[in-house]
Amino acid sequence: MAGLYVKPGNKERGWNDPPQFSYGLQTQAGGPKRTPLTKRVAAPQDGSPRVPTLETSPGAPPMGPPPLSSKASRPPFVGSCPPSSMEPTNFPVVESEILLEDVLRPLERALEDCRGHTKKQVCDDISRRLALLQEQWAGGKLSMPVKKRMALLVQELSSHQWDAADDIHRSLMVDHVTEVSQWMVGVKRLIAEKRSLSSEEEANEEKSVATTEQNQTVPGIQHDP
Amino acid sequence: MATYLEFIQQNEERDGVRFSWNVWPSSRLEATRMVVPLACILTPLKERPDLPPVQYEPVLCSRPTCKAILNPLCQVDYRAKLWACNFCFQRNQFPPAYAGISEVNQPAELMPQFSTVEYVIQRGAQSPLIFLYVVDTCLEEDDLQALKESLQMSLSLLPPDAMVGLITFGRMVQVHELSCEGISKSYVFRGTKDLTAKQIQDMLGLTKPAMPVHPAHPAQPQEHPSISSRFLQPIHKIDMNLTDLLGELQRDPWPVPQGKRPLRSTGVALSIAVGLLEGTFPNTGARIMLFVGGPPTQGPGMVVGDELKVPIRSWHDIEKDNARFMKKATKHYEMLANRAAANGHCVDIYACALDQTGLLEMKCCTNLTGGHMVMGDSFNTSLFKQTFQRIFSKDFNGNFRMAFGATLEVKTSRELKVAGAIGPCVSLNVKGPCVSENELGVGGTSQWKICGLDPTSTLGIYFEVVNQHNAPIPQGGRGAIQFVTHYQHSSTQRRIRATTIARNWADAQSQLKHIEAAFDQEAAAVLMARLGVFRAESEEGPDVLRWLDRQLIRLCQKFGQYTKEDPSSFRLSDSFSLYPQFMFHLRRSPFLQVFNNSPDESSYYRHHFARQDLTQSLIMIQPILYSYSFHGPPESKR
Numbered sequence: 001m002a003g004l005y006v007k008p009g010n011k012e013r014g015w016n017d018p019p020q021f022s023y024g025l026q027t028q029a030g031g032p033k034r035t036p037l038t039k040r041v042a043a044p045q046d047g048s049p050r051v052p053t054l055e056t057s058p059g060a061p062p063m064g065p066p067p068l069s070s071k072a073s074r075p076p077f078v079g080s081c082p083p084s085s086m087e088p089t090n091f092p093v094v095e096s097e098i099l100l101e102d103v104l105r106p107l108e109r110a111l112e113d114c115r116g117h118t119k120k121q122v123c124d125d126i127s128r129r130l131a132l133l134q135e136q137w138a139g140g141k142l143s144m145p146v147k148k149r150m151a152l153l154v155q156e157l158s159s160h161q162w163d164a165a166d167d168i169h170r171s172l173m174v175d176h177v178t179e180v181s182q183w184m185v186g187v188k189r190l191i192a193e194k195r196s197l198s199s200e201e202e203a204n205e206e207k208s209v210a211t212t213e214q215n216q217t218v219p220g221i222q223h224d225p
Numbered sequence: 226m227a228t229y230l231e232f233i234q235q236n237e238e239r240d241g242v243r244f245s246w247n248v249w250p251s252s253r254l255e256a257t258r259m260v261v262p263l264a265c266i267l268t269p270l271k272e273r274p275d276l277p278p279v280q281y282e283p284v285l286c287s288r289p290t291c292k293a294i295l296n297p298l299c300q301v302d303y304r305a306k307l308w309a310c311n312f313c314f315q316r317n318q319f320p321p322a323y324a325g326i327s328e329v330n331q332p333a334e335l336m337p338q339f340s341t342v343e344y345v346i347q348r349g350a351q352s353p354l355i356f357l358y359v360v361d362t363c364l365e366e367d368d369l370q371a372l373k374e375s376l377q378m379s380l381s382l383l384p385p386d387a388m389v390g391l392i393t394f395g396r397m398v399q400v401h402e403l404s405c406e407g408i409s410k411s412y413v414f415r416g417t418k419d420l421t422a423k424q425i426q427d428m429l430g431l432t433k434p435a436m437p438v439h440p441a442h443p444a445q446p447q448e449h450p451s452i453s454s455r456f457l458q459p460i461h462k463i464d465m466n467l468t469d470l471l472g473e474l475q476r477d478p479w480p481v482p483q484g485k486r487p488l489r490s491t492g493v494a495l496s497i498a499v500g501l502l503e504g505t506f507p508n509t510g511a512r513i514m515l516f517v518g519g520p521p522t523q524g525p526g527m528v529v530g531d532e533l534k535v536p537i538r539s540w541h542d543i544e545k546d547n548a549r550f551m552k553k554a555t556k557h558y559e560m561l562a563n564r565a566a567a568n569g570h571c572v573d574i575y576a577c578a579l580d581q582t583g584l585l586e587m588k589c590c591t592n593l594t595g596g597h598m599v600m601g602d603s604f605n606t607s608l609f610k611q612t613f614q615r616i617f618s619k620d621f622n623g624n625f626r627m628a629f630g631a632t633l634e635v636k637t638s639r640e641l642k643v644a645g646a647i648g649p650c651v652s653l654n655v656k657g658p659c660v661s662e663n664e665l666g667v668g669g670t671s672q673w674k675i676c677g678l679d680p681t682s683t684l685g686i687y688f689e690v691v692n693q694h695n696a697p698i699p700q701g702g703r704g705a706i707q708f709v710t711h712y713q714h715s716s717t718q719r720r721i722r723a724t725t726i727a728r729n730w731a732d733a734q735s736q737l738k739h740i741e742a743a744f745d746q747e748a749a750a751v752l753m754a755r756l757g758v759f760r761a762e763s764e765e766g767p768d769v770l771r772w773l774d775r776q777l778i779r780l781c782q783k784f785g786q787y788t789k790e791d792p793s794s795f796r797l798s799d800s801f802s803l804y805p806q807f808m809f810h811l812r813r814s815p816f817l818q819v820f821n822n823s824p825d826e827s828s829y830y831r832h833h834f835a836r837q838d839l840t841q842s843l844i845m846i847q848p849i850l851y852s853y854s855f856h857g858p859p860e861s862k863r
Binding site: 041173184 | 367374375377378380381382385405406461464465468472601602603605606607608610611614615618619795796797799802803805806847849850
């Protein structure tokens, strides 16, 4: 879903700045469990230098600088990958222009759905940010990966896949914060509001099914619409 | 030898514990002759994907001075439904819920493979996670923009019910009131004047109205949601407004004259942050995240003046007693660190600048509370951005890897006492029968508080054998230690992790070979290194090196095989063979050698050394050499 790529660090501002892993690589669970290469060789005790036998496990690729935090999220060594992002397209149409309308319309529709359920101020705020999204898209300020992933997000939102949509929004915030930060929080809120609206609707449905069943077991009593 | 390596590895994987000695010398005198103290490296929250937590509370020993947790070492009478505590030998009745247990139907905590068990506490209010951002605005435009974007991004990584707050500072300190309505307000404080906690709370309007308080029922923060919520709001309500607020942050407006540093009031900003959390969420897990782009130059906690021609203190200045502000500043931050730790709040410092930022004076804030210390050149680097992202990384269950408000308690069997701990903790000053009078590290207690920790946070815990010389080996032949960690999980559940281990006693005079074979040289190296680094904070550098060298010489004298007057005959057994090279590299490492490092850099390296697990610590002492060849340039990797 999210891209798996490694960008170089900012060599101008940071000496030896490490490469930057994309959100997709960071959240990948572990990868193949490699034996930790922690075997050490003791100094020869009889004073003569000898060729050390390699005690590392064969086949385990030596990796670049170890990741900064805990071991479970170890990305594979991708130094030889091209620095450009490798975005998988889920669209049947090949490399076509992703239309602003295809992304904006479902979002606006979702917003309309939420109007009854959400405070006016929040809706206005979201709507303001969608307008910002439109402006930036139409003005050519958004890059292709951002547009592609937004299209994907809108798809997931329309299919009620809240967690997937949320994950895509997070991956966009992590990988492309400069482009999306101004309006993405509106999309995030929209997903959250749609999610809570839909769970409310489900709860109401269940309740009304229960009452209908109840009423059906007692004939003769009029069921109020 | 191979069996001990396996034994050591299995124990580390299961319990997160590695001991310097795995067969224990049975008398105090013999233990001191071993040179390397009996000690262990403990990772309290070691990730155990194969260990699901149990959904009930632990069974405790009923003796009030003991209260050890039921564990596989306890003797159990299944018919009478009694168990004997292996630490104090008290016989205890099983609670009614255990009526159905038997030899073939054991509860998890009695099974030998469950030496480590994690319990989930169902009762009690679950408080949300709290994040308070304290942001320096005396940054270059690019840096500030990059920092703002990182902060906005972090709002997407935080869970929706986490509480978040914002304090910005430069010459003045601004506490931002977070509201969903249009106009954003903030409370402005002068950066030159320090305020007491009470003054801060009064000025921010946090003092609760006077009401009779029953001593057994202190007022919970949840009872006054309206007071506490102005400055700290849940993400799901405030994310859009806070994103805008962050986006609108400007550089500190006060002009910086030529030849001067910007006036940065870090000391007051941090003081207000600590006071704010003290007044609103005491005794709840919280993170104060301090972002600085240069040294504090004004007010309490200032580390250097505003004249660029007077450089910030170097090690040379400190040795010559020429660091004007150091003592006062260190005292200021130590006071804040202790207050934060007392409330269970941890302080992170993200310092990105080309020159020093005062980490030497501020290090107590991270070291006493278990917070992170990040040192970089600029906020516009992947080093900062990636590190900051990974603070919010999630485990295989989708929970944050951070834990809050932990208390570590150590219980020992009678023949042992606890001498102290070295790591990101503060003492809780709990005296008891397990506490030794001789202190190594943070001693005089059997309980410590670790306000912020993650699955790799590691402490070194030092013990003392107290059996008298020639006293018989205790019945059963084994000593036991229990480590109990109470903590707030990132899902806001309270949990308890209990690890109980045992090792054999041996008479050092007749069974020295057994004790030797069970020596864990890697653990011993790291434990001695932690002792050395701990000493280096208060002693002179050359004294620490002398001490370290003497310990190595004594160890080699005791355990080396050699013929006198013949240096080439010296041999160490396999279980000691790596130890000398660790000491060789350690005494040249930036942990003990400050030459060519600034005081901030030394503080940074030592900060990380005092909390990393064993493997990372060893790599820091001596990086692993994978291969080398004399025949040409490095081969391309497979």
